Amino acid sequence: MAARRLIEKIRGRLDREIGTIYKSHAGRLRFALAFPNTYYVGMSNLGFQMVYRLLNDHDEVVCERVFLPDLPDLEELERSGSPLLTMESQARVRSFDVLAFSLSYELDYVNALKILTLSGLEETASQRSARKGSPLVIAGGPAATFNPETMSPFVDAFVIGEAEEVLPELVRVLVDHQRSDRMELLLKSAELGGVYVPRFYEPEYNEDGAIRRVRATHGVSEKVRRRWAPVLEPYPATTAILTPETEFSNMVLAEVARGCGRQCRFCMAGYAFLPPRARPPGAVLGGIRRMEEKAVERPVENPRIGLLSASVFDHPSSLLICRSLVERGRLFSISSTRADTLNRDIVEALHKGGHETLTMAPEAGSSRLRLTINKAMSDDEILGAAATAWDGGFRRLKLYFMVGLPTETAEDLAGIPYLVSRIAGMFAWEKLIVSVSCFVPKPWTPFQWAPMEAEKRLADKISGVRRALAPVRSVEVAGESAREAVVQGVLARGDRQLQDALVMLNRERISWRAAFRRSGVDPAFYAQRPRHKGEVLPWDHLDLGIRKRYLWQEYERAMSAAPTPACIVGRCRRCGVCHG
Numbered sequence: 001m002a003a004r005r006l007i008e009k010i011r012g013r014l015d016r017e018i019g020t021i022y023k024s025h026a027g028r029l030r031f032a033l034a035f036p037n038t039y040y041v042g043m044s045n046l047g048f049q050m051v052y053r054l055l056n057d058h059d060e061v062v063c064e065r066v067f068l069p070d071l072p073d074l075e076e077l078e079r080s081g082s083p084l085l086t087m088e089s090q091a092r093v094r095s096f097d098v099l100a101f102s103l104s105y106e107l108d109y110v111n112a113l114k115i116l117t118l119s120g121l122e123e124t125a126s127q128r129s130a131r132k133g134s135p136l137v138i139a140g141g142p143a144a145t146f147n148p149e150t151m152s153p154f155v156d157a158f159v160i161g162e163a164e165e166v167l168p169e170l171v172r173v174l175v176d177h178q179r180s181d182r183m184e185l186l187l188k189s190a191e192l193g194g195v196y197v198p199r200f201y202e203p204e205y206n207e208d209g210a211i212r213r214v215r216a217t218h219g220v221s222e223k224v225r226r227r228w229a230p231v232l233e234p235y236p237a238t239t240a241i242l243t244p245e246t247e248f249s250n251m252v253l254a255e256v257a258r259g260c261g262r263q264c265r266f267c268m269a270g271y272a273f274l275p276p277r278a279r280p281p282g283a284v285l286g287g288i289r290r291m292e293e294k295a296v297e298r299p300v301e302n303p304r305i306g307l308l309s310a311s312v313f314d315h316p317s318s319l320l321i322c323r324s325l326v327e328r329g330r331l332f333s334i335s336s337t338r339a340d341t342l343n344r345d346i347v348e349a350l351h352k353g354g355h356e357t358l359t360m361a362p363e364a365g366s367s368r369l370r371l372t373i374n375k376a377m378s379d380d381e382i383l384g385a386a387a388t389a390w391d392g393g394f395r396r397l398k399l400y401f402m403v404g405l406p407t408e409t410a411e412d413l414a415g416i417p418y419l420v421s422r423i424a425g426m427f428a429w430e431k432l433i434v435s436v437s438c439f440v441p442k443p444w445t446p447f448q449w450a451p452m453e454a455e456k457r458l459a460d461k462i463s464g465v466r467r468a469l470a471p472v473r474s475v476e477v478a479g480e481s482a483r484e485a486v487v488q489g490v491l492a493r494g495d496r497q498l499q500d501a502l503v504m505l506n507r508e509r510i511s512w513r514a515a516f517r518r519s520g521v522d523p524a525f526y527a528q529r530p531r532h533k534g535e536v537l538p539w540d541h542l543d544l545g546i547r548k549r550y551l552w553q554e555y556e557r558a559m560s561a562a563p564t565p566a567c568i569v570g571r572c573r574r575c576g577v578c579h580g
Helices: 002-016 046-056 071-080 106-118 125-129 142-146 149-154 163-176 182-190 281-296 318-327 344-352 367-372 379-391 410-426 455-469 482-492 496-507 512-519 548-559
Strands: 029-035 061-067 098-102 136-140 157-159 201-205 211-216 252-255 305-308 332-334 357-363 396-403 431-438 475-479
Touching: 002 071, 029 046, 029 163, 046 061, 046 098, 046 163, 046 252, 071 106, 098 106, 106 149, 106 482, 106 496, 125 149, 136 142, 136 163, 142 157, 149 496, 157 163, 157 182, 163 182, 252 281, 281 318, 305 318, 318 332, 318 344, 344 379, 357 379, 367 410, 379 410, 396 410, 396 455, 410 431, 410 455, 431 455, 431 482, 455 475, 455 482, 482 512, 496 512
Parallel strands: 029 061, 029 098, 098 136, 136 157, 252 305, 305 332, 357 396, 396 431, 431 475
Antiparallel strands: 201 211
8 A cells, every 4th residue: 555655646746747757677777866865855956867867868778766755655664664666667676776876965874774775675785795686886976975984884886076977987887797796896896987886995993983094905996086077068957857846846957067166165065076167158058948848848837947056156157147048038046146246237137037035155254254264255245245235126135154163253153143233234124034054074175174063052152143133123043953963064074983873873763862872973073073184084095186285284274364266277286186
């Protein structure tokens, strides 16, 4: 009964989709592409959809999607023991040749294990190797690229870098060696640039639990180098499937650029996806038109467009793209814009494109702390951007801030409600949404060595901002969970010693705190402990192209609040990516 109801639900969703790809399984390598969260969340992720299309572009491959079931369905599947099914053919996940995870967010790691167990598969790669016929489990995505070690016990191979470069070669190996034993298949995969096979790398630990070294075995490379696409134009940039059941509801998402040269010191995307690369405006607009043509086939009239990039208006032709959409009567949106790029032309284009809320991210409450994170904006510049937004017709603003940033003082923290109050007092805003998150140190950033603040201090800081802004008219404060932020901090800089905790969380209904305690994990060791310059970090056997000494120099510059100029792609030699 549970399986029948789930199949009916899947088929209902398929009926509402536009662009779904159906292919015969006969004679093809079968991929189950998994997003470790619900359909609603997974189908809102452009990277996931782009990989779905890339895999299905191979004639020798059929790729179908799988998601974590919605909570009522999940509970029913667990009670009944019914198998997890793919979307397109409603086939059992465990019958596929490859189960591929798209890992974007650390808190989804336990969901990935849940998908394995719902599929009837063992959690760890070593357990699955002992059972003939289990799918090969691979993983890619941002979280897999910047630190695969936390998930290494559970995954056979990781794609390090960008799928466009690695997948064609990996598919070729998997097709050619489909009948080989697993060890041979993995050795052939490990010969490819950008493929990391954890079982061929053995970490050794000091008495305190820190890594002493990671030893490469079986003749594989000492370091796994990230692969990235120098030119994005040949690859699709837009949503593959339109569906009303996403955060964006039938919105055509389009990547206008990848990477960011601003080098904000807390931002993993600003380093792990260097160098910044812009797509030609014709390629962006052409991809949008093709998806709009598909939408005509079904009742989706004039779908909205979502332009995605770390910093959309750093694209040299961003205004051209926006104005082209406006001229065609298209509504569009962007995630956020930098206050120091905002001007009258940009505001006019956004307003005509149907934007109702303008989003900016000052991040910190003082100019000094913004210099520390390399976001050199003064309060006056932020106030000027707010005035420009008002003059352009915007009556709603959303402002992103972080608490717990390195070197943050009480004065910096007080600067958040002070700055917001000044913005609120400028005009009669309908609403000012203030989003307050917690700083989480991420690998491959200058702050990868920095300690994270304790949960209680972070929670108190968010509460303090909320109290200070409670009397201010039109202000609404949204605060992140400090507890979840600390867990994210543990997982982001984690290693294989977190295996038992993750398995417990998958198998039992217990809290993160209980799982850490029962598995002997000290969260402070991963989240709150400062790292020293010479420490071997869990991801040091990867090579993302950035020199470690450059990141340390940036950490030192942060401590003295010294700014660093943005990338000059191809012409500077600071970080090592362009001339490594």
